[in-house]
Amino acid sequence: MNLEVLSISDNKKTQNVVIEKIRELINYKNLEPNDKLPSERMLSEKFGVSRGIVRTAIQKLEFYGLLKSIPQSGTFVADVGCIAMNGIIDDILDLETPDFKALVETRILLELKTVKLASLRRTETDLNRMKSALNAYTKKVLNNENAVQEDLLFHLAIAKASKNSTMNTFMLSITPEIITNFAKYHVCDDDLAMSGIDEHTAIYEAIKDQNPALAREKMKIHFKTLYQYCYNKQ
Amino acid sequence: MNLEVLSISDNKKTQNVVIEKIRELINYKNLEPNDKLPSERMLSEKFGVSRGIVRTAIQKLEFYGLLKSIPQSGTFVADVGCIAMNGIIDDILDLETPDFKALVETRILLELKTVKLASLRRTETDLNRMKSALNAYTKKVLNNENAVQEDLLFHLAIAKASKNSTMNTFMLSITPEIITNFAKYHVCDDDLAMSGIDEHTAIYEAIKDQNPALAREKMKIHFKTLYQYCYNKQ
DNA sequence: GGCAAAAGCGTGGTTAACCAATTTTAATGA
DNA sequence: TCATTAAAATTGGTTAACCACGCTTTTGCC
Structure with a gap:
C-alpha cells in the first residue's frame, strides 16, 4: 500500500469535494454570471474546512475561467451560465492525468x-x-x-x-x-x-x-x- | 490610471522575480535533474520574501512540469536539463494573455x-x-x-x-x-x-x-x- | 560489535492570525 | 432633510506559527 499516493488522492479528494460544494451552492442559490459568491471566510465556515482549502479550490476554478476573484471586493461567477458551469465542473472533476x-x-x-x-x-x-x-x-x-x-x-x-x-x-x-x-x-x-x-x-x-x-x-x-x-x- | 491593473502587474512581477531567482539558483548551483532544491524556508529567507510567495512560484513551475514537490521530502528538479529549463522559464516569464x-x-x-x-x-x-x-x-x-x-x-x-x-x-x-x-x-x-x-x-x-x-x-x-x-x- | 528502536530534526502541507484597501454605514453639521 | 466625512466592518491577499510524516542519528540492549 502506497501511503504517498493515498495522501495525494486524499488531498485531491478534499479539493474536489470543496469544488463540488461550491458548484452546489451556485446551483442552490441560482447564482448567475457576475453574481458574487459568499466570502472565503463564510464558505470555509459553511463547508467546515479551512479557508486555505477554499482558496485553492477557488483558484482552480479561476484557472478554468469559471470564477473571478477581485481583491477587496469578492469572488464572482464568470460570464458562463449555470449549464456550462455544471458541465465543465463535472469534466474537471474526473480529468485524467495525460499519458x-x-x-x-x-x-x-x-x-x-x-x-x-x-x-x-x-x-x-x-x-x-x-x-x-x-x-x-x-x-x-x-x-x-x-x-x-x-x-x-x-x-x-x-x-x-x-x-x-x-x-x-x-x-x-x-x-x-x-x-x-x-x-x-x-x-x-x-x-x-x-x-x-x-x-x-x-x-x-x-x-x-x-x-x-x-x-x-x-x-x-x-x-x-x-x-x-x-x-x-x- | 487603473490601480487594479497596477497591483495585479505588481503581484505578477514579484512572482516572476522569485521564479527568476529560482532559475538563477539552479544555474549557479548546477542543479541537475532529480537534484533537490533548498527547502522553502531557506529559499524564502535567501530571497527575502515570505514562504508563501516561494510556494506559489514553485507551484507554477511545478504546473509546467519543471519542478516536483514531494511531501515530507523536498522539491526536486524534474527530468528536464538546464538548457531546456532556462529556455522554458524564459518563455513562461513573457507569456501573453491570449486574445x-x-x-x-x-x-x-x-x-x-x-x-x-x-x-x-x-x-x-x-x-x-x-x-x-x-x-x-x-x-x-x-x-x-x-x-x-x-x-x-x-x-x-x-x-x-x-x-x-x-x-x-x-x-x-x-x-x-x-x-x-x-x-x-x-x-x-x-x-x-x-x-x-x-x-x-x-x-x-x-x-x-x-x-x-x-x-x-x-x-x-x-x-x-x-x-x-x-x-x-x- | 552489531542491530534495533527511539528521539530529534527537517520536510512540505495546513491553519489561523494579520494587513491593506474598499465599501458601507452612521453620525454630524449645514 | 441631505450632504459630507469619518469610522467600522468586510473583502481577498499575506505572513507566520503549527502539524504530521519521514529520514537520520544516536543510544541502549543483546
Missing part, C-alpha cells in the same frame, strides 16, 4: 499548425531565435551529445513565432513532460538525431521562405520518423 | 482532431452523453432561447469521447473564455443557432457511424459559418 501517447498526439497536432502559422507570421527576431536554437542543436549532435533539450527548444521557438499565445502556452505545458519521457525511453539518440539536423534545417528554411505548405510537409516528415520510433519503443 | 482570435484558431484546430478521434474511439456512453447534449441544445434553440452553453457542452462531449486527456484538458481550459466572448459579441444567435442544429446532428451521426473523415468534414462546415461570423463581427 505519453496523448501528449505526442497533441504535440504533433499543435506543431503541424504552429509551423504553418510561423511561416506566415515570423519576424526577423523569430528567425534569429530559431536559427540559434538550430545551431545549438546541430553543435550538440555533431559532438555526439544528447540533444533532446535543444531539439525541443527549436520547436518551442517555432511555437513562439506562430504568434498564437494559446498554442504557445499549450506547447510550453506539454514540452517538459515530453522531454522527460524521451529521456526515459531513450528516444532521439544517435542516427535519429543526426537525420534531425537536416529535417530541422529544412523546416527552418521553409519558414524563412514563408512557405507554409512546405514547412508543414517538412514537419510531417520530421514527425514521421519520431512517431514510428515512439510507438515502436512503447 | 480571442488565438482562442478560436486553437479551438478549431483541436476540434477538427477530436472529432476524428471521437469517431474512432467513442463508446456507447460517449454517444449517450453527446446525444443528450445535442437534445438540450436543440430544445433551447427551438424555444428561441440562447443556447451557447449547450452548444459548447456538445463540443466538450466530443472532446471527452476523443479519449485524449490532453486535448480534453485544453478544450476545457479555453471553453469558458470562448463562451464569455461569444456572449459579449453576440455570436451564435437566431438563424445561426438554427442551422447549428442540423450541423450538430450531422456531426453526431458521423461519429456514431464511426466515419472520421465525414465527421471532420461536417465539423469543418460547422466552423465555416462560425469562423466567418466571428471574424466579421470583430
Whole structure:
C-alpha cells in the first residue's frame, strides 16, 4: 500500500469535494454570471474546512475561467451560465492525468499548425531565435551529445513565432513532460538525431521562405520518423 | 490610471522575480535533474520574501512540469536539463494573455482532431452523453432561447469521447473564455443557432457511424459559418 | 560489535492570525 | 432633510506559527 499516493488522492479528494460544494451552492442559490459568491471566510465556515482549502479550490476554478476573484471586493461567477458551469465542473472533476501517447498526439497536432502559422507570421527576431536554437542543436549532435533539450527548444521557438499565445502556452505545458519521457525511453539518440539536423534545417528554411505548405510537409516528415520510433519503443 | 491593473502587474512581477531567482539558483548551483532544491524556508529567507510567495512560484513551475514537490521530502528538479529549463522559464516569464482570435484558431484546430478521434474511439456512453447534449441544445434553440452553453457542452462531449486527456484538458481550459466572448459579441444567435442544429446532428451521426473523415468534414462546415461570423463581427 | 528502536530534526502541507484597501454605514453639521 | 466625512466592518491577499510524516542519528540492549 502506497501511503504517498493515498495522501495525494486524499488531498485531491478534499479539493474536489470543496469544488463540488461550491458548484452546489451556485446551483442552490441560482447564482448567475457576475453574481458574487459568499466570502472565503463564510464558505470555509459553511463547508467546515479551512479557508486555505477554499482558496485553492477557488483558484482552480479561476484557472478554468469559471470564477473571478477581485481583491477587496469578492469572488464572482464568470460570464458562463449555470449549464456550462455544471458541465465543465463535472469534466474537471474526473480529468485524467495525460499519458505519453496523448501528449505526442497533441504535440504533433499543435506543431503541424504552429509551423504553418510561423511561416506566415515570423519576424526577423523569430528567425534569429530559431536559427540559434538550430545551431545549438546541430553543435550538440555533431559532438555526439544528447540533444533532446535543444531539439525541443527549436520547436518551442517555432511555437513562439506562430504568434498564437494559446498554442504557445499549450506547447510550453506539454514540452517538459515530453522531454522527460524521451529521456526515459531513450528516444532521439544517435542516427535519429543526426537525420534531425537536416529535417530541422529544412523546416527552418521553409519558414524563412514563408512557405507554409512546405514547412508543414517538412514537419510531417520530421514527425514521421519520431512517431514510428515512439510507438515502436512503447 | 487603473490601480487594479497596477497591483495585479505588481503581484505578477514579484512572482516572476522569485521564479527568476529560482532559475538563477539552479544555474549557479548546477542543479541537475532529480537534484533537490533548498527547502522553502531557506529559499524564502535567501530571497527575502515570505514562504508563501516561494510556494506559489514553485507551484507554477511545478504546473509546467519543471519542478516536483514531494511531501515530507523536498522539491526536486524534474527530468528536464538546464538548457531546456532556462529556455522554458524564459518563455513562461513573457507569456501573453491570449486574445480571442488565438482562442478560436486553437479551438478549431483541436476540434477538427477530436472529432476524428471521437469517431474512432467513442463508446456507447460517449454517444449517450453527446446525444443528450445535442437534445438540450436543440430544445433551447427551438424555444428561441440562447443556447451557447449547450452548444459548447456538445463540443466538450466530443472532446471527452476523443479519449485524449490532453486535448480534453485544453478544450476545457479555453471553453469558458470562448463562451464569455461569444456572449459579449453576440455570436451564435437566431438563424445561426438554427442551422447549428442540423450541423450538430450531422456531426453526431458521423461519429456514431464511426466515419472520421465525414465527421471532420461536417465539423469543418460547422466552423465555416462560425469562423466567418466571428471574424466579421470583430 | 552489531542491530534495533527511539528521539530529534527537517520536510512540505495546513491553519489561523494579520494587513491593506474598499465599501458601507452612521453620525454630524449645514 | 441631505450632504459630507469619518469610522467600522468586510473583502481577498499575506505572513507566520503549527502539524504530521519521514529520514537520520544516536543510544541502549543483546
